[in-house]
Amino acid sequence: MNKRVVITGLGIISPLGNDVNTFWNHLIAGKSGVGNITHFDTTDYAVKIAAEVKDFDPLNYIDKKEVRRMDRFVQFAVAAAKEALKHAELDMDKVDANRVGVYVGSGIGGLSTLENQHRVLMERGPRRVSPFFVPMMIANMSSGMVSIHTGAKGPNSAAISACATGTHCIGDSFKMLQRGDADVMLAGGTEATILPMAIAGFSAMGALSSRNDDPQKASRPFDRDRDGFVMGEGATVLVLETLEHAQKRGANIIAEVVGYGMTADAYHITSPDPHGDGAKRSMEMALSDAGLKPEDIDYINAHGTSTDINDKFETMAIKAAFGEHAHKLAISSTKSMMGHLLGAAGAIEAAVLALTLKEQIIPPTINLENPDPECDLDYVPNEARKARVRAAISNSLGFGGHNATICIKEFAEA
Amino acid sequence: MADTLERVKKIIVERLDVDEAEVTLEASIKEDLGADSLDVVDLIMELEDEFELEIGDDEAAKISTVGDIVEYINKHN
Numbered sequence: 278m279n280k281r282v283v284i285t286g287l288g289i290i291s292p293l294g295n296d297v298n299t300f301w302n303h304l305i306a307g308k309s310g311v312g313n314i315t316h317f318d319t320t321d322y323a324v325k326i327a328a329e330v331k332d333f334d335p336l337n338y339i340d341k342k343e344v345r346r347m348d349r350f351v352q353f354a355v356a357a358a359k360e361a362l363k364h365a366e367l368d369m370d371k372v373d374a375n376r377v378g379v380y381v382g383s384g385i386g387g388l389s390t391l392e393n394q395h396r397v398l399m400e401r402g403p404r405r406v407s408p409f410f411v412p413m414m415i416a417n418m419s420s421g422m423v424s425i426h427t428g429a430k431g432p433n434s435a436a437i438s439a440c441a442t443g444t445h446c447i448g449d450s451f452k453m454l455q456r457g458d459a460d461v462m463l464a465g466g467t468e469a470t471i472l473p474m475a476i477a478g479f480s481a482m483g484a485l486s487s488r489n490d491d492p493q494k495a496s497r498p499f500d501r502d503r504d505g506f507v508m509g510e511g512a513t514v515l516v517l518e519t520l521e522h523a524q525k526r527g528a529n530i531i532a533e534v535v536g537y538g539m540t541a542d543a544y545h546i547t548s549p550d551p552h553g554d555g556a557k558r559s560m561e562m563a564l565s566d567a568g569l570k571p572e573d574i575d576y577i578n579a580h581g582t583s584t585d586i587n588d589k590f591e592t593m594a595i596k597a598a599f600g601e602h603a604h605k606l607a608i609s610s611t612k613s614m615m616g617h618l619l620g621a622a623g624a625i626e627a628a629v630l631a632l633t634l635k636e637q638i639i640p641p642t643i644n645l646e647n648p649d650p651e652c653d654l655d656y657v658p659n660e661a662r663k664a665r666v667r668a669a670i671s672n673s674l675g676f677g678g679h680n681a682t683i684c685i686k687e688f689a690e691a
Numbered sequence: 692m693a694d695t696l697e698r699v700k701k702i703i704v705e706r707l708d709v710d711e712a713e714v715t716l717e718a719s720i721k722e723d724l725g726a727d728s729l730d731v732v733d734l735i736m737e738l739e740d741e742f743e744l745e746i747g748d749d750e751a752a753k754i755s756t757v758g759d760i761v762e763y764i765n766k767h768n
């Protein structure tokens with residue numbers, strides 16, 4: 278029989294704050310974390326806005342020598358993992374480290390390191406490329422460094438699946454715990470790509486909003502006037518634990534992970550299936566895995582990127598998966614406030630589900646001023662809502678046609 | 692000599708995050724100052740830049756203490 282898996286801690290580094298309480302308070306206040314890009318000079322760029330992490334000092338979490346050998350995406354991951362352990366009141370010295378695993382992926386990895394070292398290669402030649410270039414850049418290093426900095430010696434890997442990364446990392450970890458591979462998993466995602474190459478590349482695809490004159494209104498999922506996503510950055514790590522292990526150490530249980538689904542569109546590198554079929558089957562698979570019916574789900578944290586096609590096709594997929602109940606449940610896109618954290622999106626949105634279930638408040642979709650007629654469900658527009666939420670799902674849909682859904686439920690003993 | 696040591700010290704303190712007092716001529720870069728093999732390569736590159744010289748791989752392999760570095764630089768600069 279599968280073991281039950283619960284969430285006992287959250288670590289969040291985000292455009293809306295670098296601790297759980299600040300993040301949540303900003304989220305339910307409908308605050309936007311979007312602003313002008315400060316990481317580089319955007320003069321020649323069509324897109325000049327993003328949701329940057331503010332006031333992040335890696336030295337608060339990691340010593341100076343180690344900080345120098347970490348790309349920003351790894352600094353975020355290690356900081357989030359340490360915060361998550363603290364939040365879970367989990368002392369690594371008091372648990373069997375061989376039974377604590379790490380699964381923290383990134384959609385892209387150390388792009389800033391790649392940009393810097395490529396510049397060195399072009400300007401100064403191959404002999405000047407840093408010996409830290411490869412270990413700083415590779416996208417699995419978040420999991421490697423989290424284990425080094427926490428002492429977690431159990432299963433260790435990283436999913437790399439674009440915008441579905443975070444959800445895959447959490448879902449795969451959930452399965453590992455269910456089948457008894459570990460007692461605890463530090464699972465999540467991280468990303469730090471508010472950088473020239475990424476802004477230029479996503480911009481070339483027409484994926485980014487260019488509402489430069491009004492940054493806080495730029496991310497507007499399901500709104501008629503949406504024009505693309507806003508890039509965010511940050512990391513989230515969840516402490517996932519078998520119920521048995523959590524109860525034995527008297528842990529505070531935030532919510533229970535109950536279902537996981539993942540599918541592929543097998544259609545196009547960047548466009549979702551025009552019928553939303555892959556996303557629909559992902560949601561169905563998560564529900565079936567959880568042993569729940571559509572009517573049991575009260576809230577969906579949508580992928581909701583604020584691109585024209587995502588929001589339209591995801592709405593279709595929700596209708597196909599939930600039938601009549603699609604019109605009764607609440608949906609929101611928290612990307613309206615924090616932008617799209619790419620590989621960290623699924624992780625931070627799983628944290629949103631956990632907090633929603635705990636607080637019984639649904640965060641809003643802000644900037645939903647003129648609903649798109651093709652997006653006609655209840656997206657909890659502009660204001661947070663107190664509501665009874667028993668179970669919820671979060672979708673992540675990634676370039677390559679990856680679809681992943683996680684289902685999280687209120688924790689109850691029996 | 693004194694000037695070379697000061698400049699080397701500054702780089703080592705910055706790169707390896709150690710106290711200046713630890714950076715003596717006798718200190719072993721790996722054993723006493725905690726550098727790993729990647730740090731050593733990084734350090735050599737930084738020294739090459741600072742002193743505008745080239746330290747060949749064979750030469751670099753012979754460097755083990757802070758004194759070795761200072762001596763090499765003074766000989767080749």
